[in-house]
Amino acid sequence: MTTTSSDPSITEEPFYLPVHDEVELFTAAYEQRIPVLLKGPTGCGKTRFVEHMAWRIFGQRTDAPTQPLVTVTCHDDITSADLVGRYLLSGEGTTWLDGPLTQAARTGAICYLDEVVEARKDTTVILHSLTDHRRTLPIERLGETIEAHDDFLLVVSYNPGYQATAKDLKPSTRQRFMAIEFTYPERDLETRIITHEAGVDEPTARNLAFLGEQLRRLDEAGVIEGPSTRLLVHVGGLITRGIAPRRACDVGLVQALSDDPDVQEAVTQVVEAVFPA
Amino acid sequence: MTTLRETAELEIAAAGDRTRHSLALYYRALCGDICSLVPYDDGSSPWEYADTETTVWLPREAPLDDHAEFDAEEWYQVAMTHRAMHRTLGTFDLDLDLDEPLFTRLRPTDTGDPDVPSLQRLAGLFGNSVLGVHIFATCEDLRIDVATDRLLPGLARPAKAVHHGALHERPQPATLFPRAAAIEALVRYSLGGSIVWAASVMHEPIARILSVAKHLRDPRASVETSVEAALRICDILIDLPTEGAHRSTHQLSFADLDTTLDDSRFDVATLPERMRDAEGFAGWYHPVAYRDWPGPRYVGAPAADASLEAFLPLIAQATTAPVHLVDNGDEDTDDQVRGQTTEQSASGSAPEAVPNLRPLVPLVGGEPWADLDSPLTSRAPNEFVYPEWDAYRSSYRPDFTRVRVLGTPVKRADHGHYRALARYGHLVGRLVRELERVRPDGRTISRRAPYGDDLDLDACIDAAIDLRTGVEPSDRVFTDLRQRRRDVAVVFALDLSASTAVVLPPDPEAPGTVRSILDLQRDAVSLVSQALDRVGDEFGIYGFSGSGRDDVRLSVVKDVEERTTPAVWHRMGGLTPDHTTRMAPAIRHLTRRLRDVEAATKIMFVISDGRPFDIDYGQQYGEEAMLGYSIGDTAQALREARDLGVHPYLVTIDPDGADYLGAACDPGSYRVIADAQDLPEALAALYTSVRGSL
Numbered sequence: 001m002t003t004t005s006s007d008p009s010i011t012e013e014p015f016y017l018p019v020h021d022e023v024e025l026f027t028a029a030y031e032q033r034i035p036v037l038l039k040g041p042t043g044c045g046k047t048r049f050v051e052h053m054a055w056r057i058f059g060q061r062t063d064a065p066t067q068p069l070v071t072v073t074c075h076d077d078i079t080s081a082d083l084v085g086r087y088l089l090s091g092e093g094t095t096w097l098d099g100p101l102t103q104a105a106r107t108g109a110i111c112y113l114d115e116v117v118e119a120r121k122d123t124t125v126i127l128h129s130l131t132d133h134r135r136t137l138p139i140e141r142l143g144e145t146i147e148a149h150d151d152f153l154l155v156v157s158y159n160p161g162y163q164a165t166a167k168d169l170k171p172s173t174r175q176r177f178m179a180i181e182f183t184y185p186e187r188d189l190e191t192r193i194i195t196h197e198a199g200v201d202e203p204t205a206r207n208l209a210f211l212g213e214q215l216r217r218l219d220e221a222g223v224i225e226g227p228s229t230r231l232l233v234h235v236g237g238l239i240t241r242g243i244a245p246r247r248a249c250d251v252g253l254v255q256a257l258s259d260d261p262d263v264q265e266a267v268t269q270v271v272e273a274v275f276p277a
Numbered sequence: 278m279t280t281l282r283e284t285a286e287l288e289i290a291a292a293g294d295r296t297r298h299s300l301a302l303y304y305r306a307l308c309g310d311i312c313s314l315v316p317y318d319d320g321s322s323p324w325e326y327a328d329t330e331t332t333v334w335l336p337r338e339a340p341l342d343d344h345a346e347f348d349a350e351e352w353y354q355v356a357m358t359h360r361a362m363h364r365t366l367g368t369f370d371l372d373l374d375l376d377e378p379l380f381t382r383l384r385p386t387d388t389g390d391p392d393v394p395s396l397q398r399l400a401g402l403f404g405n406s407v408l409g410v411h412i413f414a415t416c417e418d419l420r421i422d423v424a425t426d427r428l429l430p431g432l433a434r435p436a437k438a439v440h441h442g443a444l445h446e447r448p449q450p451a452t453l454f455p456r457a458a459a460i461e462a463l464v465r466y467s468l469g470g471s472i473v474w475a476a477s478v479m480h481e482p483i484a485r486i487l488s489v490a491k492h493l494r495d496p497r498a499s500v501e502t503s504v505e506a507a508l509r510i511c512d513i514l515i516d517l518p519t520e521g522a523h524r525s526t527h528q529l530s531f532a533d534l535d536t537t538l539d540d541s542r543f544d545v546a547t548l549p550e551r552m553r554d555a556e557g558f559a560g561w562y563h564p565v566a567y568r569d570w571p572g573p574r575y576v577g578a579p580a581a582d583a584s585l586e587a588f589l590p591l592i593a594q595a596t597t598a599p600v601h602l603v604d605n606g607d608e609d610t611d612d613q614v615r616g617q618t619t620e621q622s623a624s625g626s627a628p629e630a631v632p633n634l635r636p637l638v639p640l641v642g643g644e645p646w647a648d649l650d651s652p653l654t655s656r657a658p659n660e661f662v663y664p665e666w667d668a669y670r671s672s673y674r675p676d677f678t679r680v681r682v683l684g685t686p687v688k689r690a691d692h693g694h695y696r697a698l699a700r701y702g703h704l705v706g707r708l709v710r711e712l713e714r715v716r717p718d719g720r721t722i723s724r725r726a727p728y729g730d731d732l733d734l735d736a737c738i739d740a741a742i743d744l745r746t747g748v749e750p751s752d753r754v755f756t757d758l759r760q761r762r763r764d765v766a767v768v769f770a771l772d773l774s775a776s777t778a779v780v781l782p783p784d785p786e787a788p789g790t791v792r793s794i795l796d797l798q799r800d801a802v803s804l805v806s807q808a809l810d811r812v813g814d815e816f817g818i819y820g821f822s823g824s825g826r827d828d829v830r831l832s833v834v835k836d837v838e839e840r841t842t843p844a845v846w847h848r849m850g851g852l853t854p855d856h857t858t859r860m861a862p863a864i865r866h867l868t869r870r871l872r873d874v875e876a877a878t879k880i881m882f883v884i885s886d887g888r889p890f891d892i893d894y895g896q897q898y899g900e901e902a903m904l905g906y907s908i909g910d911t912a913q914a915l916r917e918a919r920d921l922g923v924h925p926y927l928v929t930i931d932p933d934g935a936d937y938l939g940a941a942c943d944p945g946s947y948r949v950i951a952d953a954q955d956l957p958e959a960l961a962a963l964y965t966s967v968r969g970s971l
Contacts, residue, residue: 079757081730089737089754091744117840141731160842210428217309218302246431261657266302269354273307273429 013059015196016045016052019185026053029178030153035131037174038157040182041219043228045193046157047071049182050112057110058151065107065151070100072112074119080126083113084139096142105130105137108149116156117169124173130154131176187213190229198236204245208232211249211274215257215267224257224267231256245275300357304333307361311686311851314357327572327585330369333360340566345442351435352442356567358432362421367500369574371395373402379492380505383545396577399504403511404549405589407557412460412510414571416503419467420493427496440468443565450474451526456517457561459483462529463510464565466490472530476523484534485513491536512543515551557585652676653827659683663865665826668909669898678826678862685820685832686851694807694846697800697957708808708961712968722756729755765968766815766876768837768867769802771795771852772885773822778854779886781953794886794930794953799849801884801957805964810841815876818849821863824856825893831863837874859891860907861914864925868918880967881918881925882960886953888937904937912942919946926967930956 029036030053038046051069058064072083085099104111116124129136135148156177158169185193187209194205212227219226231253238248249271254264297314304312310330316337317326326334335356339349347355363369373388373395389398403409422440426433447465450458451474462473462483467490475483489509492498564570573588653662653676665677723729725736733756740750771777777795792800802818809816817837823829832852835845864883871879888904895906911927918925927938927947934949950959 077728079728079730082728086730086755087732089732089740089750094732094737207430214306217306259658262299263302265299266306269299269303270306271431273354273358273432275431276433277431 011059013055014048014051015193016048017185017189017193019045019182019189022049022180022182023053023056025178025180027056030057033135033150033153035154035156035177037169037177037179038155038182039160039179040157041184041228042159042225043230044182044184045229046182047112047114050110050155050157054110065109065149067103067107068109070104070109070111071114072100073114074116076118076120078119078123080123081141083123084126084137085141087141101126101130102137102139102146104154105146105148105152108151110153110155113154113156115158117158124169127154127156127173128176131173184212184216184226184229190232193229194232194236197233199240200236204239205236207245207274208236211253211271214270214274215253218263218266224263227253227257246271246277249275296353300353301333303354304357304361305686307358308364310361310364312360325584326570327574328360328569329572329574333357333569336566340442340446342442344445346438347435347442352439352567355432355436355439358425358429358436359418359421359567360569362425362428363417363569366421366424368417368421368503369396371399371500371504373398373501373504375499375501377499377501377505378497379495379502380509381540383505383508383540383543385546394577396575400576400589402504402508402545402549404552404555406552406555407586407589408514408555409507409511409552410575410585410589411557411571412463412514413503413507414575415460415463415467416490416493416506416510417500418565418568419490420498420500420503422467423494424496424498437469439567443567444468444470446563446566448563451476452522453561454518454520454522455479455482456514456519458522459486459514459517460558460562462486463490466531468565471532472528474526475529476526478523480529480534482513482517483529484536485539485542486510487531487534488536488538489513492538508545508548509540509543511552511555512545512548515548515555519556653679655679661866661869663862665861666910666913668906668913669895669902678829678859678865680829680831680862680866682831682833682866685834685848693796693799693850694803697803704804704958704961705808705811708805708965709811712808712812712814712965722758724756725751725753726755726757727753729757731756731758764877765880766817766837766871766874766878767809767880767882767964768817768819768871769806770863770867770881770883771798771802771818771820772858772860772883772887773820773832773852773855774858774886774890775854775856776858777886793854795852795854797930797953797956798884798886799852801960803846803849804957805961806835806841808961815874817867817870818845819863819867820852821860822855822857823859823862823891825891826859826862829859829862830855831866837870857891857894858885858887858889859894860885860889860927861910864911864914864918868914868921868923868925871923872921879923881923882928882964883925884928884956884960885931886929887931888934908937908940908942915942915946924967926963928956928960928963 026036026049038049040046050071054069058068072078081099083099083101085097085102087094088097089095098106101111103109113119113127126137129138130148130152131154135152136145137148138145184190187206190209190212191202191206194200194208195202198205200208209232212229212232215224216226218224235248235252238252239245243251250268254267254271257267258264297316301312301314304310304314312331312333314333314335315326317334318337328334335353339352341347341349341352345352373384374391376382384402388395389401399413400406400410403413422436426436429436444465447461447468447470450461453461455476455478458473458475458479459482462475462479463486465473466487473483489506493502493506495502558564571585573585576585576588578588655662659682661680661682662676663678663680664673664675666672667674724733726733733754736751736754740754743750773795777798778793780793781797806816806818815837816835817839818834820832820834821830822832834848834852835841839845860883864881867881871881889907889911890903891907894910895903898906915925915927925946927942928950929938929947930950930953932949932951934947938947938949948959948963950956
C-alpha cells in the first residue's frame, strides 16, 4: 500500500524562501535530469521546496502533465509493486494498475519519494535504471520496459537524524543522486517564513525564530528533536488566533517536543525567557 | 524560603536533582554547552567556586529576603541565564586583534604571541594583575546583563528584580577605601543602580568611570569593547588610594555626573607596569551572587582547581606558548589539553588520572542508606523501578532501585569512533566476514496477503469462483515477498563510574597517546558495532552510572531500534565518567528493553572496569559485606536475564575479577580481560564466539 498525494493543479506558487542556492541547484539538476536527493531534519521545508520547484518547472507550461508532482510517503512496508504497479483482480479477470512511479515516468511528472530510507533496500533498487543514463523502468509483470518521459525527474528525501529501524541508503543508490542538504533557516529568514505562513506580526515571529534557534541546541544534545519551522508556524498560528504566546508555546512546542518533565521544564524556562507573561 | 536543597528533597531525594537537570538543559539551550550544576553551601567564599567550562557553581540557597520580588526559581533562572549568555555573547571568545566600534583603540597593536589565545594574553594588558581581570569581568557582566534584557524580554521582570535585590545587598561605599568605593560605584551602575554615597573627591573618578562604562550598554558592544573599557577604568582606578576612607560622603546621582568621555587623559602604555601586582576584589568585595565569580577561565584556562591568583603567574611566564591546565570537566578534548597531555607522555612522566568529579554530597541529610526499605516509584516516563536481590536475606527488596533513562550529550568535536576504526579497522573486516557466516539470509513469502508484489494464483482462483457464485471474494489475493527479519539484537552497557576516567599506562603501540579506561571501552564498542552495522545485526549502546539506589542513570547512546547515524558516534564521545557502578539495575532495565525487541537471539554485554559499588549498596551489613551483596545482586540480575531469553555476558578488565565473579556467576557469563589494552580485540573475539555458539 502506498501513501501518495499529487496536486494536479499547481496553479499558484507555493510559498518558499530559499535558504541557500537550492533553487539554482535544483534547476540545474533538472535541466540535466540528474536525480535529486534532499537531506534535512523534519519540518525544514523539503516537501514545500519540491512543490515550489514543481510549480517553477511546470506552472507556466501548457504541456505540463495532469499531475506534475507525484509524492509517495515511504514506509517500511512499501514494496516495489507499490511503486511500479500491480495486477488487480476484477470480475473480468485481472487489470494492471500503474504505481505512482510508473505513472510519473510515463507522464513526465516529478516523482517525490519522501523519507525514502524508510522503504526497504530491495524496493529502492528498482530506482537504479531510472536514475542513470538509461532512464528506463523495467516492469517485469508486464514484460516491458518503459522509457521515462523527457520531463520526468526523480526526487527523494530523507532525514539523516531521524530515528528509524531502516538503514541509510545503499551507496549504489545514493551515488545516483545530486544531494542538497537542508538545514533550518537562519533567524531572519525563518522570521519571514513564520510571518507569512502564520500571519503573525514580525516581532512575535522573530521571537519564535529565536526560540527555535535556542531549542535546537537541545537537539544537538540528543535531548529532543529540535522544533521544526513547521512547528513554529503552528505556534504562530495559535498566537494569531488570540492564544497568549506562552500558552501557545506550551501546547504547540513544550508538549510536542518531549514527555520528559525535566526537559519540559527546561523548554518552558526558555519560552518564558523569550516571551513576557 | 525555597531552596535548592528543599527542592531536591521534595522532588528527588537522591542525586539526579531534577531542578539541576532542567536548569542544565536550560543552560544548554541558551548557549549550547554542557554543564554540571553544583551547589555550594551558604557562608562559602564564592571565589572558591569559580565556574569552569563545564561546571557551574550556584549557592545552595537563593538569596531571598522579605523584600525580594522574585522567587527562588526565578533567581536560579536569572543566574543560569547570566552564565549562559557569557558563553553565547562571546566573553570567552575574545580576539584581541579584533576592532570594536565604540572606542578609539587604546589596546597596543602588539598584544603578545598571536599563537597564544587572546584570553591568555588579556591579563598582560593589566600587568598580569587580578584587578585587571576582575574589572574586565565586571565590564562583561554589565554588557551581558544589558544584552540579555534585549534578547530575552520574557526574563526582563525577574532579571530586574534580581538586579534590584543584588543592589540592596551592596555594602556602603562610605566604608570603603577610595579605589574600592570607585569599583563599588561601577558595580552598582552595572546592576542598574542610579546613586551611590561618595565623598566629593570621588565624584570626578566615578564620573570618568561611568563615561566609559556607559558604552557597554550599546547594542554594538562586544567583548573587545569590554577590554577597551577595562583598560580605561583600570587607568582611573590604579591611581586611587587603597587605604583610608572618606568620612564625609553624600548621595551622588549618576544622572548628575558629566559622563563625556575624554580619551586624552588615559595612559594605557604605562598601565601594565603601574598595575603589576594590583589586588583584585576578593579582600573586601561583596560578590554579586547571581553572577559567576571570575576564575581562571577568564584568562583562558579551563582549569577547575586553580584560583585566578595561582594561575596568573603562569600566564605571566607564557610569553611564547599557550599555558595549559587540565580541565576536570568532560569537554577535555580541546587542543590545549591535548597538547599538554602529549607533552607529558613524551617526557616520560605518566599523566595524572583525570580527577574524580566532586565528592558526592548527599542531598538528604544523614547516611545515604538510612532510609533503606521505602519503596520507590517512577515519577516520569523515563524512570523505571526494579527490585534488588538481597543475598543476605535471600529475597528481593521490591521496587528498590530506580533507573532513569537519559539522553547522551552529543560531542561534535569528538572523533573517537573514527580514530578507533583507524586503529582497529583491520578487525572490522574480519569480524564482518565471520558474522556474515551466521547471518540469516533469504526471504519469506506470505501467501493470501492483502498487499504484496504479485497475485497469489490459488487465492485468485478462489476469488474468481466466489465472484462467479455470487459470494463476496476475499481481498487477500497477493503474495508478499519479505526479507527475513534480522534475528539478533545485542546491547552493550558501558560502565561509566568515576574509575573509568583513570588513564591507562602508555601503550607502546601508540606512543604519545593518553587514553582512559572509558576511551578503551568506547573503542571496543565502536569496533564491534561498526561490524554489526554492516552485517545488519540490531544493536544498542548504553552507559550506566549512578549515586544511590534511586538514582541509577542509564545514558542512551544508541537505542536498540534506532538507526545508526553519525550522531550516535558523537554521543559516544559525550559519555563521561560519573559516580558509581550499580550494575544490576542497568542489567534489569536492558533485559526489559530487549524483551520488547523482536529477535530470536538477544545478547547483552556489560563492560566494566571493576566490582559493582554504590553509596548504599550493602553497607547496612557492614563494609566487609558490601562486595558480597553487590555481586549477589549482579549475579541474580544476570540469571533473571537468562530466564527471559537474554544471553548476558559480563566483561571486566579488572585483573582480580575472577576472584569475586567466579564465586557468584556462571562461568560462561563473564570474561576477565587480563590486559585492558586488549579490550577491543577481546570484545570482538568474544562477540564472534558468542554468535557462533547461539
